[in-house]
Amino acid sequence: MAEQVEVDPVRLRAAAGQCDRIRESIRRTLSTLGVVVADGRTPWGDDGFGGKFADGDRGYLAARDNMLAAIEKMADTFGDFAHGQRVAADQLARTEHGNAERFC
Structure with a gap:
């Protein structure tokens, strides 16, 4: 039997904010x-x-260019996570609101 899953839109938006902060932190670090x-x-x-070295x-x-590009992609990924959240x-x-109206 599956376990119960609960999703709270308020907490999901808060998680999106955390992902945004991570993205910005990565970008600041990358800039430096x-x-x-x-x-x-x-x-x-x-x-x-x-x-031979360079x-x-x-x-x-x-390697430097590849690493900088990978870090930029990592920042973009956290931005994508935030957007999706x-x-x-x-x-x-919206679904919860629509369902609640049906019972009223």
Whole structure:
């Protein structure tokens, strides 16, 4: 037998707010990180060893760009969660209101 499931639109909206805060925190952190890693300095140098470290598909520069893009996607995902939670809360509230009117 299935367990009872309860969904509270107010709490669902509160959870959406938490997801929004997480998204913004990730974006602020990403912004700071982006400034730091894009300062143009190349401490690895421009010799052969530096080139091996930084260049190519598996080098630091590609890994850095991939990591920054992945972090941005993570922030977007939390924004999507928040949006979905708000849409679900609105739909649940409308359904509850409609059902309540039928019994009155």
